[in-house]
Amino acid sequence: MGSATPVKICGLTRPEDVDAAVGAGADAIGFVLYPPSPRYVTPQRAAELAARLPAFVTPVLLFVNTPADEVIAAASAVPGALLQFHGDETPEDCLAASQQGQRAFLRAARIPLDPDAPPFDLLGFSKRFDRARAILLDAHVPGYGGGGQTFDWSLLPAAPDAHLVLSGGLTPDNVAAGIAALRPLCRTLSVDVSSGVEAAKGIKDHGRIRAFVDAVASC
Numbered sequence: 001m002g003s004a005t006p007v008k009i010c011g012l013t014r015p016e017d018v019d020a021a022v023g024a025g026a027d028a029i030g031f032v033l034y035p036p037s038p039r040y041v042t043p044q045r046a047a048e049l050a051a052r053l054p055a056f057v058t059p060v061l062l063f064v065n066t067p068a069d070e071v072i073a074a075a076s077a078v079p080g081a082l083l084q085f086h087g088d089e090t091p092e093d094c095l096a097a098s099q100q101g102q103r104a105f106l107r108a109a110r111i112p113l114d115p116d117a118p119p120f121d122l123l124g125f126s127k128r129f130d131r132a133r134a135i136l137l138d139a140h141v142p143g144y145g146g147g148g149q150t151f152d153w154s155l156l157p158a159a160p161d162a163h164l165v166l167s168g169g170l171t172p173d174n175v176a177a178g179i180a181a182l183r184p185l186c187r188t189l190s191v192d193v194s195s196g197v198e199a200a201k202g203i204k205d206h207g208r209i210r211a212f213v214d215a216v217a218s219c
């Protein structure tokens with residue numbers, strides 16, 4: 001079951017959590033291939049977990065500043081995976097790691113939480129990463145991501161041609177407000193969550209996954 005606003009559940013490490021997210025109606029499942037993360041899985045483990053996914057649920061492999069050859073090797077074991085670059089990757093880095101865009105990729109934009117920071121240049125970022133399948137908007141947190149913090153949605157400018165993924169601190173209780181805030185700004189909007197559906201880092205709470213997907217579907 002998809003939803004009008006596609007849902008990615010990220011940071012899965014256990015088969016039972018993959019099955020629960022699929023059963024709840026998730027459209028994409030993210031695996032964190034960044035060793036310092038408490039949600040880290042090896043490329044082999046990601047391939048094993050991704051093999052549980054039905055045809056139309058997309059595996060997403062998440063990297064932070066990983067060399068292109070390592071990205072390519074990891075991705076070769078997960079057919080149909082979307083790549084997600086969540087570090088300091090340049091457009092050239094993203095093209096090298098995605099084999100010149102042969103494999104679709106998301107580029108994370110990490111939005112500063114400092115209220116005195118200048119507004120995020122979403123249009124400039126989107127233009128810079130114009131080969132990305134979508135721009136994933138996350139809060140700028142220590143450790144690059146998975147921080148469970150929201151950024152100020154009201155600060156984003158309109159980006160009428162952009163495919164955006166709202167991420168960062170989403171929960172079953174706030175996701176509808178996030179969709180309402182961002183949906184008018186962009187061409188398409190998807191949502192992504194990790195902490196907000198967890199019992200502990202890397203351990204997903206199946207009831208919260210279902211509540212999150214249901215909250216999105218009610219929008």
Ligand SMILES: O=C(O)c1ccccc1NCC(=O)[C@H](O)[C@H](O)COP(=O)(O)O
Pocket residue numbers: 010011030032034037038039062064086138143144145146147148149167168169170192193194195196
């Ligand atoms: O999830 C992580 O541990 C992580 C570590 C380093 C870089 C990115 C990471 N996650 C990326 C994601 O796509 C998360 O879903 C996103 O940051 C939102 O996380 P949360 O705020 O916990 O919902």
